[in-house]
Amino acid sequence: MQPSEAVKKKIDKAILEFLDRRIEQAAKVSPASELLMKNIKEFSLRRGKRIRPLFVVYGFKCFAGGGEDKIIKASIATELLHDYLLIHDDIMDDSDLRRGLPTFHKVYEKIYAEQSVSDPATYAENSAILAGDILSAISPEPILNSDFPEGLKIRAVKKFNETNCQTGFGQELDVLLELNENAKAEDVDLVHTLKTAKYTVESPLHIGAILAGATKEQLKILSDYAIPAGRAFQIQDDLLGVFGSEEKVGKPVDSDLKEGKKTLLTVHALEKASPEQKKRLHEILGNQGISMKDVEDARKIIEETGSLEHSKKLAKQLANQALEIAKASDFNQEGKDFLISIADKLVNRED
Amino acid sequence: MQPSEAVKKKIDKAILEFLDRRIEQAAKVSPASELLMKNIKEFSLRRGKRIRPLFVVYGFKCFAGGGEDKIIKASIATELLHDYLLIHDDIMDDSDLRRGLPTFHKVYEKIYAEQSVSDPATYAENSAILAGDILSAISPEPILNSDFPEGLKIRAVKKFNETNCQTGFGQELDVLLELNENAKAEDVDLVHTLKTAKYTVESPLHIGAILAGATKEQLKILSDYAIPAGRAFQIQDDLLGVFGSEEKVGKPVDSDLKEGKKTLLTVHALEKASPEQKKRLHEILGNQGISMKDVEDARKIIEETGSLEHSKKLAKQLANQALEIAKASDFNQEGKDFLISIADKLVNRED
Numbered sequence: 001m002q003p004s005e006a007v008k009k010k011i012d013k014a015i016l017e018f019l020d021r022r023i024e025q026a027a028k029v030s031p032a033s034e035l036l037m038k039n040i041k042e043f044s045l046r047r048g049k050r051i052r053p054l055f056v057v058y059g060f061k062c063f064a065g066g067g068e069d070k071i072i073k074a075s076i077a078t079e080l081l082h083d084y085l086l087i088h089d090d091i092m093d094d095s096d097l098r099r100g101l102p103t104f105h106k107v108y109e110k111i112y113a114e115q116s117v118s119d120p121a122t123y124a125e126n127s128a129i130l131a132g133d134i135l136s137a138i139s140p141e142p143i144l145n146s147d148f149p150e151g152l153k154i155r156a157v158k159k160f161n162e163t164n165c166q167t168g169f170g171q172e173l174d175v176l177l178e179l180n181e182n183a184k185a186e187d188v189d190l191v192h193t194l195k196t197a198k199y200t201v202e203s204p205l206h207i208g209a210i211l212a213g214a215t216k217e218q219l220k221i222l223s224d225y226a227i228p229a230g231r232a233f234q235i236q237d238d239l240l241g242v243f244g245s246e247e248k249v250g251k252p253v254d255s256d257l258k259e260g261k262k263t264l265l266t267v268h269a270l271e272k273a274s275p276e277q278k279k280r281l282h283e284i285l286g287n288q289g290i291s292m293k294d295v296e297d298a299r300k301i302i303e304e305t306g307s308l309e310h311s312k313k314l315a316k317q318l319a320n321q322a323l324e325i326a327k328a329s330d331f332n333q334e335g336k337d338f339l340i341s342i343a344d345k346l347v348n349r350e351d
Numbered sequence: 352m353q354p355s356e357a358v359k360k361k362i363d364k365a366i367l368e369f370l371d372r373r374i375e376q377a378a379k380v381s382p383a384s385e386l387l388m389k390n391i392k393e394f395s396l397r398r399g400k401r402i403r404p405l406f407v408v409y410g411f412k413c414f415a416g417g418g419e420d421k422i423i424k425a426s427i428a429t430e431l432l433h434d435y436l437l438i439h440d441d442i443m444d445d446s447d448l449r450r451g452l453p454t455f456h457k458v459y460e461k462i463y464a465e466q467s468v469s470d471p472a473t474y475a476e477n478s479a480i481l482a483g484d485i486l487s488a489i490s491p492e493p494i495l496n497s498d499f500p501e502g503l504k505i506r507a508v509k510k511f512n513e514t515n516c517q518t519g520f521g522q523e524l525d526v527l528l529e530l531n532e533n534a535k536a537e538d539v540d541l542v543h544t545l546k547t548a549k550y551t552v553e554s555p556l557h558i559g560a561i562l563a564g565a566t567k568e569q570l571k572i573l574s575d576y577a578i579p580a581g582r583a584f585q586i587q588d589d590l591l592g593v594f595g596s597e598e599k600v601g602k603p604v605d606s607d608l609k610e611g612k613k614t615l616l617t618v619h620a621l622e623k624a625s626p627e628q629k630k631r632l633h634e635i636l637g638n639q640g641i642s643m644k645d646v647e648d649a650r651k652i653i654e655e656t657g658s659l660e661h662s663k664k665l666a667k668q669l670a671n672q673a674l675e676i677a678k679a680s681d682f683n684q685e686g687k688d689f690l691i692s693i694a695d696k697l698v699n700r701e702d
Contacts, residue, residue, distance in 0.1 A: 026520065030541065032527055033520040088484060092477040117530055126443040126526055129480060130519050133439060136487055137515035144509050150501035157508070158495050164488035168481050169377065169384040175477055176383055179468055190381065 004054055004338060007072065011053045014076050015044055018142060039107055040131055044083045046099040052078035052204045054338075059208025059222060062335030067212075074146035074156075074211060077139050078204050081164060084135035085171075091128050092175065104128045136164065148211050156210045163203040170194030177262045188267050189231070197230025221329055225339055229322035232346045235315040238263035242299060243308070254295050260286025264314070269307035277301045319346035355405055355689060358423065362404045365427045366395055369493060390458055391482055395434045397450040403429035403555045405689075410559025413686030414569060425497035425507075425562060428490050429555050432515060435486035436522075442479050443526065455479045487515065499562050507561045514554040521545030528613045539618050540582070548581025572680055576690055580673035583697045586666040589614035593650060594659070605646050611637025615665070620658035628652045670697035 056075035105128035112120035407426035456479035463471035674694035
């Protein structure tokens with residue numbers, strides 16, 4: 001078992017304990033509050049990589065020896081934040097499945113339908129908005145209650161809240177990107193930066209580092225690592241979304257195309273395409289009724305326009321950039337090793 | 352001008368300055384982020400009583416001399432929280448108007464319709480969910496950035512976040528109350544306690560008092576004042592909703608009845624009603640097509656069952672209870688006077 005696997009297990013345990021305490025408190029308010037909190041727990045404990053709490057823990061370890069237990073307890077704030085954002089995102093995207101199970105509003109739709117509530121879908125959506133709101137409200141608590149100096153906790157919570165805000169801006173841009181026929185690579189890149197690089201990598205690393213008392217200069221080095229690493233991850237994810245296998249990616253190979261998801265891959269292809277290729281690609285993107293032949297045509301255009309190569313190259317270049325930063329850093333070994341191992345995986349992900 | 356009027360003006364100014372700074376920051380992210388923040392500002396600065404920030408300021412003044420400027424800056428957190436909750440509540444209730452103007456999602460529906468977006472209502476709802484989420488995320492910032500000792504700020508923010516969570520539970524119960532044919536007075540009372548007494552009165556008073564360094568015992572006295580005052584206010588509000596004039600209340604006299612709003616007034620009347628009265632009341636409550644004759648019939652049943660008298664008496668009793676607590680307190684004069692003046696208004700509201 002890798003060291004980070006052991007940490008992940010402890011993170012899961014901390015989430016479980018936190019939410020069990022919250023269920024107890026909610027039960028004192030009303031049975032409906034208890035039920036809502038129980039469903040939040042069920043949703044939160046579904047399988048997940050816990051990558052954000054792991055970044056908090058190893059961001060901390062870059063600058064501190066010891067204190068693992070207390071940073072693990074604080075780190076789960078980022079996972080609670082993530083769960084709230086997923087619950088609300090799933091409402092906005094009208095998604096049915098999340099982590100292989102019904103989305104939060106779909107869980108409640110079933111509950112209300114069984115109670116013969118008229119219009120269970122609307123009531124369920126309201127419950128999911130509220131569940132997300134409640135989870136957002138309590139998400140900073142693990143940091144506020146943690147055993148770190150008060151001044152550091154305040155700095156960490158401010159960073160945390162700011163990330164919550166910026167991710168909201170990123171989601172708004174992502175939604176608007178769908179509507180934008182002329183989206184450019186830089187538009188896609190801004191969404192990647194806000195919704196993946198900053199949200200998933202930089203902010204968790206910073207929160208951990210802040211709680212370890214890191215300086216501004218040290219935070220800057222973490223940013224130099226986090227932004228390219230996060231962008232590389234997202235580009236690769238979008239690549240796998242079109243060229244990966246369903247088995248490997250966990251979703252149908254045509255789902256990104258059907259959704260008309262604006263990715264570097266598709267936006268770059270549209271920029272470089274001949275008028276004919278452009279027309280064909282527009283027919284396919286966002287079309288719910290596409291066949292395997294259409295998928296293959298889209299793949300071919302993405303290859304022929306050099307877009308596949310461009311994305312692969314850029315992802316590898318960004319991953320290498322992150323790797324070099326991690327290698328050159330003078331961080332504590334355990335933290336440094338984790339950053340290197342993540343960047344290493346990104347460099348070799350496509351091979 | 353009353354002293355609290357001058358404070359209210361300063362609160363409005365602090366909200367304006369805070370959101371202007373936020374607009375500047377959002378403009379650096381993207382034009383869409385800037386637009387969202389501008390609309391949040393427009394929504395937040397609509398006319399309002401600013402009762403929650405006022406309670407923060409006077410809760411503080413109960414225990415501290417001086418420091419008015421810094422408590423005013425911190426107090427606006429409660430108004431930002433309120434605005435976010437209204438934006439989300441209006442989505443859930445599918446309301447068109449708020450403070451005499453279109454609700455947040457209706458503002459965005461117009462924006463998207465003008466851009467010829469297909470399905471502008473859905474996109475608008477998503478933008479309103481995100482606007483609320485963003486506002487919720489940044490709402491604790493005025494406390495975190497305030498010029499109080501770090502330990503007190505952490506205590507105040509924990510109270511603030513907990514209130515956000517409990518109000519969510521209250522809203523969930525309120526939504527479910529609509530569905531409950533057999534709602535009891537105690538069910539209505541729990542919603543009043545969570546959504547009005549704790550949220551609007553107790554929590555703001557506590558946040559101010561905590562920042563002044565109040566003891567647990569002092570907070571307890573504020574609770575003894577806040578809970579009856581908040582309940583009295585809500586009962587009177589529900590009374591005016593059925594028996595007030597449109598001119599005085601600012602909404603049609605039949606709107607609570609049409610909505611089928613579960614209030615102490617209606618729930619108590621249904622409990623005491625004869626089978627015939629009960630049948631008639633059920634015909635009227637929640638019926639969108641009621642006439643002025645129906646309104647008069649409902650009023651008559653509420654009077655004949657003793658429900659009107661019961662609500663009036665209870666509200667006055669609760670308001671007097673709050674008044675006595677305020678009068679008996681040894682709080683600083685300025686804070687004490689404010690609490691007394693509010694309770695006084697509640698005692699005499701119906702006369």
